[in-house]
Amino acid sequence: MxxxxxxxxxxxxxxxxxxxxxxxxxxxxxxxxxxxxxxxxxxxxxxxxxxxxxxxxxxxxxxxxxxxxxxxxxxxxxxxxxxxxxxxxxxxxxxxxxxxxxxxxxxFPTISRIAIEGNARIKDDQLLELVRSTPRRVYDPAQAEADAAAIAAAYGQAGRLAATVSPKIIRRSDNRVDLVFEVAEGRVTEVERVGIVGNRAFSDRRLRRVLETTQAGIFRAVIGSDTLVPERLEFDRQLLRDFYLSRGYVDVEVLSVTPELAPTRDAFFLTFRIREGQQFRFGQVGAATNLGGVDAAEFGAEVPVQRGDVYSPQAVERTIERLERLATRKGLNFVRVVPRVTRNEAARTLDVAFVIERGPRVFVERIDIEGNATTLDRVIRRQFRIAEGDPFDPREIRAAAERIRALGYFADASVEARDGSAADQVIVDVDVEEQPTGSLGFGLSFSVDAGASLALTFAETNFLGRGQSLNLAVNVGSTAGNSQLTFVEPAFLGRDLALSTSLYYSETDPDDENFALEQLGFRPGLEFPVGEYARLGVFYNIDRATLISDDPGSDVNGDGVISPGEGLANVSAILAREANEERITSSVGYRYVYNTIGDGLDPTRGYRLTLEQEVAGLGGDEKFVKSAVTAQGEQLVLNEEVTLRGTLSFGALVQLEDTVSTRSNRYFGTGNLIRGFRSGGIGPRDTFAPSDPLGGNRFVQARAEALFPIGILPEEYGISGAAFVDAASVWGLDDTDGGAVSGDGVGIVDDGFFLNSSVGVSILWDTAIGPLRFDFTEAIRKRDFDREQNFDLTIQTRF
Structure with a gap:
């Protein structure tokens, strides 16, 4: 040349x-x-x-x-x-x-247009966002190669590591070219196996449930979490570390994460190497201080952990929050709580002294918020428990950052503090990246008892950028249908006070019963925290209920008007007296919930206590007091492989002013009360019309269940098992004057206490289209007119 x-x-x-x-x-x-x-x-x-x-x-x-x-x-x-x-x-x-x-x-020629060919799994508009080459500008071969690498990286994120992208140019007249990226997508490179080395206290199966990355199963074509995403591996390392730390393994180390590509390049074998160390428990725990006028014993009484409890960083953090809140309530500013930890190797305990000491005098100068185009500033600002001019609290800033991320409004959110205009001033910068918060859902569900139903939902969790939620749900089934519109303002009057309003409509019409129940109601309410784990909600409810008979009746007395219940045949007199008559219920009530399941200091156990009470009589036709209490407990055993759950409930409906309860307000033996029986399959009945459940004014329920893995099946199939024992009773009526309205016979109403019971096993299948549950149940104790249901299949899916 x-x-x-x-x-x-x-x-x-x-x-x-x-x-x-x-x-x-x-x-x-x-x-x-x-x-x-x-x-x-x-x-x-x-x-x-x-x-x-x-x-x-x-x-x-x-x-x-x-x-x-x-x-x-x-x-x-x-x-x-x-x-x-x-x-x-x-x-x-x-x-x-x-x-x-x-x-x-x-x-170099000018780019006339840019196109992508050969892509099927990722859409053109998604890939074109990655391309930095621009039409009507000069073609740059180096930039085209960089664009091809960016597209290939996007396929790598989707698990298609074998994908190749080649930039090609097609020459046109006037020194112009078309830039075409030719894509060969290849197959998905899945995680075929996740192995864990070095674990002794917990099995591979239990630890794999902690990870975000999963093994490829039978639904590998539609599950995205079984593809290898390098960025996810670091998150998985942290998840493993957090799991062990919350269970007292303070020396745990995740030594390495090694992905090994199969020779065929269509699968990865992922190996986590960990060093567990020893489990530690709390030793001596208390509070100390050298500040004058501060009673250490008073602060020590607020420490929730006890000697012998499994050590947990979360427990330490919550204790610090408690003590600092107490200091604020007592007017002690610029006070911080520092945990001093003393390690006892022989006893494998950690003594923790929470020292209350004076912190630096630093104030919050201002809070700057950026990146929120839709969400109002006040929605973000109310996640802070401090304001401009307050003492600076680094722990509160970190907690506010977590609350902002937990809103679900932002794809990313960072909260950082920087120096202010003076040495004792700090500026808090909040930088957020918004994401869509609305969703439109379509769902299908099926159960043997209720049949198939179609669900349509619309949800907006950040309505008009105000942090409010708006939900519309419509369910239409063969035997039941309901619709509900709910609006929630989570910070009513600028406080941690959730204001909700709900408008609902429901209709149930079982195929083998003579009556359908139609209800239309409106329910506003307020909910607020009353403790670290407790919330209290108060509400007002007004609804109109109509018990509709399949038989419209006949004019028996000849007055030209068919009165409610008049002329009905072959039905219980108790229900006939209510039939085709609108009844208004106007009531107020409250609901108290104390819950530590999944949110308590001990991640392996927790309990939930619910107390509900409703009083009707503020106008309307009904006058009663309706009360219910439910206690639930959960415990992980056998190295957290098995979950034990227990529930005990009791409810009572007490009529006021010599009124009689109606079917719309009584309790029924639904599937949530006892398995092995149909909805309404237990409880008072009129022997003349046994197909129509009457319901009762009292109920009691006891349930015990164990959930466990099925060892003979690969865990990536998502199949587990359960065994359960249920017992329940529905009893008690104000009106027991039964019998045939037509005079063809007289029925006997049995409303006495009878404890029904059942045992069963379940297969739970967590599929890509939604959870499936198969219940196989055998009734142990029942009456002749109780209606059994030995098998139930429940399918719930949403698209």
Missing amino acids: QVFARGACRFGATAAGTLGAVALAGTTAFWFAGAAEAQTFRFTSFDVQGNQRIDDATVISTLGVTPGQPIGAGPLNDGFQRLQASGLFESVEIVPSGERLVVVVRE
Whole structure:
């Protein structure tokens, strides 16, 4: 490519290959270096050819040749390299010819359009967002290669590590090109196996449930968490570490995470290496201080952990929050609580002294919020428990950051403190990245008892950027249907006070019963915290209930009007008296919940206590007091492989002013009360019309259940088992005057206490389309007219 003839030299290169250009440059430089001793050049004229957008002066200036000045072969070669590296030309060629220098260039073409071909799994618009090359601008081969690498990386994130992307150009007229990225997607590279090495206290199966990454199962075509995402691995490391720390393993280390690609490049084998260390428990725990006027014993009484409890950083953090809140209530500003930990290796305990000491006098100058285009500032600002001018509390800033992320409004949120305008001032910067908060859902569900139903839901959790939620749910089934519209303001009056309003409609019409129940109601309420784990809600409810009979009745007394219940045949007199009559219930009530399941200091156990009470009689037709209490407990045993759950409930409906309870307000033996029986399958009945459950004014329930893995099945299938024992009773009526309305016979109403019981096993299958549950139940104790249901299949899915 270099020719010397008749005292002239000619050399050039294109941008097609970097290695070729380097080799050419090296050869050219070597030749001119040898020729420089024998010859120099002096150019008095220049002829620039092939340039369209770049003027001649720019080309000559970049080349660095001065008219009339002598120049050697080496500097001329340097000028050639500068032109080649300028990024302006696809190819460059210089031809010295006596005192005239000819420069032939070929400019990079202009991109006419950009297209992506061969992609099916990722849409064009998603991939085009990654491309930095731009139509109507000069084509840059280096940028095109970078764009191809970005597209390939996107496929790698989706688990298709074998995907290849090739940038191609299609030349058009007027020095224009179409830039086309040809994609070969390849197969998904899945995590075929997740192995854990070094664990002794917990099994591989239990630890795999902690990880975000899962093994490929039978639904590998639709489950995304079984693909290898490098960024997810670091998160998995932290999840494993947090799991062990919360269970007292303070020395745990996740030594490495090693992904090994199968030779076929279609699967990964992922191995976590951990060092557990020993489990530690709390030793001596108390509070101490050297501040005058502060009673350490008073603070020590607020410490929730006890000697012998499993050590947990979460328990330490919550204790610090408690003590600092107590200090604030007592007017102690600029006080911080520092845990001093003393380690006892022999006893494997950690003594913790919570020291109350004076902190630095630093104030919050201001809180700056950026990135929120839709969400109002006040929605973010109310997540802080401090305001401008308050003492600065680093722990509260971290807690506020967690609360902001927990809102679910933002794809990313960072909260950082920086120096303010003075030494004792701090500015808190909040930077958020918003994400969509609305959803439209379509669901299907099926159970043997209720049949199939179709669900349509709309939810907006950040309505108009105000942090409010709006939910609409419509369910239509073969035997029941309901609709509900709910609006919630989570910070009513700027406080931690949730205001909710709900409008609902429901209709149940079992195929084998003579009555359908229709209800329309409105329910506003307020809910607020009353403790670390407790919340209290108060509400007002008004609804209209109508018990509709399949038989419209007949005018028995001949007055030209069919009164409620008049002329109904072959039904219980108790229900006939209520039939086709609208009844209004106006009531107030409260609901108290104390819950430590999943949120307490001990992650392996917790309990939930619920107390509900409703009083009707503020207008309307009903006058009663309805009360219920439920206690639930949960415990993980056998190295957390098995979950034990227990529930005990009791409820009572007491009528006021000699009124009689109605079917819409009584308790029924639903599937949530006892398994092995149909909905309404237990409780008082009129023997004349046993198909129509009457319901009762009292109920009691006891349930025990154990959930466990099924060892013979691969865990990636998502199948587990359960065994349960249920017992329940529904009893007690105000009106027991049963019998046939038509006079064909007289029924006997049995409303006495009878404890029904059942045992059973379940198969739980966590599928890609939703959870499936198969219940196989056998009734142990029942009455002749109780209606059994030995098998139940429940499917719930949402798209």
